[in-house]
Amino acid sequence: MIIGVVSDTHVGGRIKSLPKELLDGLRGVDLIIHAGDILKDFVIYELEEIAPVEAVAGNNDDYYMQHKLGVKKIINAGKFKIGITHGYGGVNALKKAMATFARDSVDCVVFGHSHAPYNERIDGVLYVNPGSPTDKRFQKQYSYALLKVDDSGISAEIKYF
Template identity: 35%
Template sequence: MKWLVISDTHMPKRAKQFPDTLEDELKKVNHIIHAGDFQTMDVYEKLSQYGKLHGVYGNIDEEDLKEQLPAKKTLEIEGFRIGLVHGHGEKKTTEKRVLEAFDEKMDIIIFGHSHMPLLRYVGKTLLFNPGSVTDKRKLPYYSFGRLHIGEELQAEHVFFNR
């Protein structure tokens, strides 16, 4: 099973539409994970047109998104436990906050907030931040992620220019 993983779309503030690279990828998947900071309900609704959308709200999301989406979510897919959280908060690093967000063991924690792509293990938990498709900050590329779920759980980044 292939899943698309995105976060920090920040639309319409950072972009008026999805980048072509993301739009092409959205047409190939049935499931989308968004780790928060959609910004508006319009972005949520547009993503929902491409497939089953699993999301959490972020710190800049409108109130209607915060009312509809949880702050954190656990998915169980093919026997893998997937934690989903945006990662915003006070004190500590984003990584520490996301690790502390779940009491139970996760195989992978998907998060956003920092806009910094990350793929690394902490113990036996894979931390995956897909980066941002609209706000790369000082990084050379925009990014999103793919999650492959089968006998194994694999995550990868897709980097692109606008």
Template identity: 40%
Template sequence: MRSARTTRIGVVADSHVGEFMAALPDSVLEALEGCDLILHAGDLSVPAVLAELDAIAPVVAVRGDHDRLGGLELPDSLVVAAGGHRIGLIHGHRGHLVDASIVVAGLAAGRDVPYRAGMHRALARRLGPVDVIVHGHWHEPVAEWTGGVLRFSPGAVCPWGSLHGGAPPRDGAAGVVDRAVRRFRRQLGPGAMRPSVGILEAGSGGIRPRTVVLGHE
């Protein structure tokens, strides 16, 4: 049983509903049952996702680089106070040229490249003083402490993006991107290829992060 002073926070990112997935999987909602608050770190990609999550707990969300939300306005970043901690929420993209250079460097090296330290600094500068940086974008579960600040990514609900469900690469330049991103994600390891969400237990005793791998649907 959780302490009365502990807040259970569900963390979701990169659901891509309406873009690469037809609907939010039931396993997401099941994994988040009992949460006091839900954070969505962008790439919803349709507003209906927020309504589904809000049926479980209040939702706070930021805009991702794939979001086309019509009249719904979401901030690029924000800071939430929960469980006695300041939690910075941001999607995690750093501009197309920076992101593309990371992917190209990884492909050229044929292995995972150490891009994460630079990302922590970049996101920290944009969010200011926080206890936790929550982000998505890279579709990779991360729970790392740097200088007393936790950087947490839950992974992605739709980790394969445009290749979800075994879809073939798209035509033309988009297909080249699809193949490159697939190779890059394989280099990140199996955790970057499984759908997942996250849980943060935040309270007077600190913050405990956990990744919840979802069943395939």
């Protein structure tokens, strides 16, 4: 199973649409995870044209999106569990994501917020921040991630463009 992972798309203000590079890169995935700061719900519908979507709301998403999506979710991917959160706290986004799932048994945590890609295994749990495909801030390139889930485990690759 291949899972596309995005976060911090921020579509609706100065960012008008998802980039072609992202949409092309997600074609063929089995599932898409969006880790928040979506802003406009049509982003979810656009991604659903490619694959089913699991999403959580971020700190920039309005009350409706937060109520509709929630801010924490655990999904099954094969025999593995993936935790999804936005991960508030700027440079502490990883620590906030870790704390969010500290009492849960998960194999992977997907988070966003910092716009900085991250792909590391800590104490047996894979932590993945896909960065942002629309607002790279201090990063050199835009990014998203692909998770590969099979019987041997979960791995991630950050994709840059």
